[in-house]
Structures are given as C-alpha cells and as structure tokens.
Amino acid sequence: MRNFRKGSVFFLLLFLSGFLSAAPDKTFQFELTGTIGKMSGDVTYQIGGTTTIMGWYSYEQHFPLSELSFPLEIWNGNIGFDFRFKKNIEAKIDITMNLSSEAGKLKDSDWLSPGRLDVFSTSDTDFSGNTVDVSGAYWFELPKHFHLALGAGYLHQKYSWDASNLDQWYPSAPWEEHYTDTTHTVISYESVLNMFYLEAKGKFTGNKFSVTAGLAYSPNAGITDKDDHKLRYILAKTDADGDATRLFLQGRYEFNEKWFIVLQIDQLKFSAEGTEKDTVYDGESYGSFWTIDHEIESTQKNFSASAGYRF
Secondary structure: OOOOOHHHHHHHHHHHHHHHHHOOHHEEEEEEEEEEEEEEEEEEEEEEEOOOOOOOOOEEEEEEEEEEEEEEEEEEEEEEEEEEEEEEEEEEEEEEOOOOOEEEEEEEEEEEEEOOEEEEEEEEEEEEEEEEEEEEEEEOOOOOOOOEEEEEEEEEEEEEEEEEEEEEEEEOOOOOOOOOEEEEEEEEEEEEEEEEEEEEEEEEEOOEEEEEEEEEEEEEEEEEEEEEEOOOOOEEEEEEEEEEEEEEEEEEOOOOOOOEEEEEEEEEEEEEEEEEEEEEEOOOOOOOOOEEEEEEEEEEEEEEEEEEEOO
C-alpha cells in the first residue's frame, strides 16, 4: 500500500507538470480564494474481533468491544490556488486549517457483550487539523452552457485531538458513582488520511453565475491512527486500508472580471480496516503488547463561503 501511495503522488505530479508545460503563457489564468467554513461530523473507530496476546495466544471477542468517536464541530479556513491553461486545463491547490479548537465531546463506549453497554464516558476535546488537496482536471465544453470535467487528485489530511475533563459512568452498574478527572489529558488521538482519487465534475454557467457539482472516489484510501490512553499507559497504532468518497455542490457569482464569491457544501466519507497494535509503555504491565481488529470511519460535512480574485 505504501508503494501504491508513492506511485500515486508521482503520477499526480507528472499529471500536473504536463498541464504546466502544455499551454503558452498568454492563455494562463490564476485565481486566489480565501474561505471560511463550518465543519460537522466525526472520526470514529471500533475494536474487537480477533485478539492476539504477546504474539502467540489468539482468541475471538465480540465486535465492537469498544468504540471512540472524536467530534469535528469546528470552524476552518482555506486558501485556494486555481490555475487555468487554455480555459480547459485546471490545476488546483487547497490548504485548509482549523480556526477553532473546541471540537465537541469525545464519546467512549465499552460493551460487555453485543448490545450490553458496560462503560460510557465523555471528555472535552482540543482539536488541531490541516488538509492539503492537489488536483488537476480537463474541462470539456458541451452545448447550452454545460461543461464536464474529468480529473485526479491527492489529498492529505491530518487531525489530532487532546481529550480532558473526563466524566465516566457505568450503565451496567447504575448504582456506581461517576468517575471524573479534571486535571489530566486522558487521551491523545491522531488520524491521518492519504488518498489518491479520481473525480468527475459538471458545471452550468449563466451570465454572472455558475453552479458546479462533483464526485470523487478513492478505492485505495490509507488511514493511519494513533491513540495514547494516558491514564492506562497504552499506545495503540493502526495502519488501515479502505475507500473514500467526496461530494460537493458549489454556487459562484462574479461581480466583474476580477472579483467573485462562492458558496459550497461538501461531504467526505471514508471507511477502512486494519490491525491495531497496542503496547503498554509504563506502569505494572509495562512491556506487554497485543493486537486487535480495528475499523475506522468518518463523515465530514462542511459548509463554506469564499471570496476570490482573478489575476
């Protein structure tokens, strides 16, 4: 899979370099946009299934045994660079970072058996994240103001959360008091998505406005995540493979030949499976390790408003 990702990056760079060398300077156009967006959604992983202790003893557990859902209720900002050659060839670079850090409540669930919740907790989260998206497309002109584009791209997304202010209770033993911790970071979690994708877009253009819709798909999305359970000294790492889809709908209005605004709604979804590797790095069980089945999925919705300038 790593070789595939490296090959995907090489292919994309070659693809975009072909764009740059294909058109004379006089047909070149460049647009710069600044965007503010509101994201909602989560990154959620579950563990259970086949468990192997210390590399030799394996047994089956119910799935899911545990689930952690990391929230994405944040504001973000984006800078976009859009290059056009001969009006048909497009290359884009989009860089997105979080503007707010309070992402919502982490939810952590553990089950004694399927359908029987044992432990449930919530924690406040401090979020940091960035996304870099590089893509290219070729636009075909169709009759009556319609256009169709086919292209490819590569997206890198890195999100991280620090969870604190733990409130934990026990649905299987409701008489037990809540366990709270307001002084420590209880979990640090990181999720990294890398995906090469193919994309199709359609556009309708009017006098000063246009509407564009697009669909992108990656059959080989790679997700790595790392979860540090600080109170139990357990570090869990997973390298998972799966697929991803992205949809967007965009409306654009041009005030003149230079200035324009854009409203957009988009959604990114991915799911992947892998084997989680857990290691105890301190405490009484220091040095012990095990593996367990791991599934991760995410739905990320974003509504954004942009202002742009054409050079």
